Amino acid sequence: MNIKIIPQDQLEQQASSSVIRQIPLLLYPSPKTLYTHRVERLKSLANNSPISDYLNFCAKIVEQQADLLKQKPIDIDVACLLNSEHPPLSLDNLPLTNTWQDYLASLLDSCANTTEQITLVIEQLKKNSSQALQNKAIHLLTGEFDQVNGDETIFIWSALSVYYCQLASQIKGKAIAENIDKLWLCPVCKSMPSASVIQLGSHSGLRYLHCSLCESEWYVPRIKCTCCDNMKDIQYLSLEQELAATKTECCDTCHSYLKIFDQDKDPHIEVIADDIASLILDIKTEEEGFAKSGVNPFIFAQKQD
Numbered sequence: 001m002n003i004k005i006i007p008q009d010q011l012e013q014q015a016s017s018s019v020i021r022q023i024p025l026l027l028y029p030s031p032k033t034l035y036t037h038r039v040e041r042l043k044s045l046a047n048n049s050p051i052s053d054y055l056n057f058c059a060k061i062v063e064q065q066a067d068l069l070k071q072k073p074i075d076i077d078v079a080c081l082l083n084s085e086h087p088p089l090s091l092d093n094l095p096l097t098n099t100w101q102d103y104l105a106s107l108l109d110s111c112a113n114t115t116e117q118i119t120l121v122i123e124q125l126k127k128n129s130s131q132a133l134q135n136k137a138i139h140l141l142t143g144e145f146d147q148v149n150g151d152e153t154i155f156i157w158s159a160l161s162v163y164y165c166q167l168a169s170q171i172k173g174k175a176i177a178e179n180i181d182k183l184w185l186c187p188v189c190k191s192m193p194s195a196s197v198i199q200l201g202s203h204s205g206l207r208y209l210h211c212s213l214c215e216s217e218w219y220v221p222r223i224k225c226t227c228c229d230n231m232k233d234i235q236y237l238s239l240e241q242e243l244a245a246t247k248t249e250c251c252d253t254c255h256s257y258l259k260i261f262d263q264d265k266d267p268h269i270e271v272i273a274d275d276i277a278s279l280i281l282d283i284k285t286e287e288e289g290f291a292k293s294g295v296n297p298f299i300f301a302q303k304q305d
């Protein structure tokens, strides 16, 4: 399945592989810096946005996610999850325990008394039994987003993400990706990407997809549909000039799109924050007949009853 992840003890034998030496195919997250950057970016984007209240609300959740890392860190032996035919953190390889529900309870408490609507969502969520929450989490982790109310999903997903992001960070240094094949889902946890990022620094100019759940990033060549691998007639839409840092990459074959953020053009970009703040570009792209092939942890559709 997708990228084969090799444990550390086999790395030395693989060290001569040219692919490994040239391009890191997989970048594991550093949760602390990631959340700090996200909070800063959300607050800075909120200064000049028609959806500033929402961006500030998201910043509040991410602050709490950062706090949970310090207050309730998890440390499990991830080594036994590696070298499986399944992505290491996928449900096929690691059944979901209810550890994440502790994170959910903290998130709900910290967001109480925000607005009337959020208070209602929190009250509703608190009425769920542990088993009901577990069922909702499984729906989300298997991509059945229409089975859970979008407002509830934001909290559930944020709690799950703190859990999975920590586990993904613990694989760092223990395994690397060896080869790439079909790249539509995260090779670490099997979730959908949020968007693509063209990187700065040591990976300058390379395009990586950013996981919506565990926050790992995986390499995909540029000018290629990240949903069906088509490389013909890929078009880019943006709101401003041709050289905009935020665009949508649209595929004429499968009619899907995903945002692509270019840190070369704007080094402050943070994939999740910038994806929310550029919601208007989603609306324009959908008007052109394309459907998003990704998930933003803070934007979920309402459940159709």
Ligand SMILES: [Zn+2]
Pocket: 186, 187, 188, 189, 190, 191, 211, 212, 213, 214, 215, 216
């Ligand atoms: Zn992932």
Ligand SMILES: [Zn+2]
Pocket: 225, 226, 227, 228, 229, 230, 251, 252, 253, 254, 255, 256
């Ligand atoms: Zn496509």
